[in-house]
Amino acid sequence: MRLLLPGILALAGAGAGLTAGHILKPAEVAAETAVHEHGTQNLSDHAQDPDLATDPHGQTSAHGEAPHGAVSGTEFVDLSNRFVVPILKGGRMTSMVVLSLSLETMVGSREDVFAKEPRIRDALLQVMFDYANAGGFDGTYTSTRALDHLRTALREEARQIVGDSVLDVLVTDIARQDS
Numbered sequence: 001m002r003l004l005l006p007g008i009l010a011l012a013g014a015g016a017g018l019t020a021g022h023i024l025k026p027a028e029v030a031a032e033t034a035v036h037e038h039g040t041q042n043l044s045d046h047a048q049d050p051d052l053a054t055d056p057h058g059q060t061s062a063h064g065e066a067p068h069g070a071v072s073g074t075e076f077v078d079l080s081n082r083f084v085v086p087i088l089k090g091g092r093m094t095s096m097v098v099l100s101l102s103l104e105t106m107v108g109s110r111e112d113v114f115a116k117e118p119r120i121r122d123a124l125l126q127v128m129f130d131y132a133n134a135g136g137f138d139g140t141y142t143s144t145r146a147l148d149h150l151r152t153a154l155r156e157e158a159r160q161i162v163g164d165s166v167l168d169v170l171v172t173d174i175a176r177q178d179s
Contacts, residue, residue, distance in 0.1 A: 014175045074167060077103045077113045085128045087137055097137045100173035103158060109165040116161055123157045147171060
């Protein structure tokens with residue numbers, strides 16, 4: 001019971017911190033994301049474009065069924081457990097980062113990913129250890145630029161094991177708990 005309460009409080013604190021960070025993020029980040037997803041086109045122009053007329057259900061006729069950035073013929077494979085990465089300073093653990101990852105793969109690769117999951121997890125965890133040791137999880141570790149470096153390294157490592165059927169590695173959850 002002595003360990004249960006601190007664990008619950010730590011998870012509640014991490015959740016509150018993530019929520020506050022999401023709510024209080026600068027407007028510049030939101031604008032950068034919008035430009036990234038929609039190219040250089042102004043969002044107000046996007047809504048007024050007659051070629052992008054919406055049907056009665058609010059879907060645009062110029063956009064396909066797949067979400068932005070998705071490639072048809074792909075599937076997402078969630079890796080079963082979270083990754084826990086300790087952050088060390090001077091030989092002492094100062095915080096830990098918990099991540100959940102999914103692999104975007106070509107259709108039909110799910111069984112291959114699950115068969116190789118222990119090797120994939122080991123390799124991806126080593127990439128995250130190296131990233132943490134290089135200071136990747138310090139400061140604003142959730143910035144687009146910082147996470148792009150991590151995703152690229154994770155994708156390259158996953159492709160070493162599974163092959164070119166791995167299209168991308170998605171960070172579906174991330175939290176840092178400082179001690």
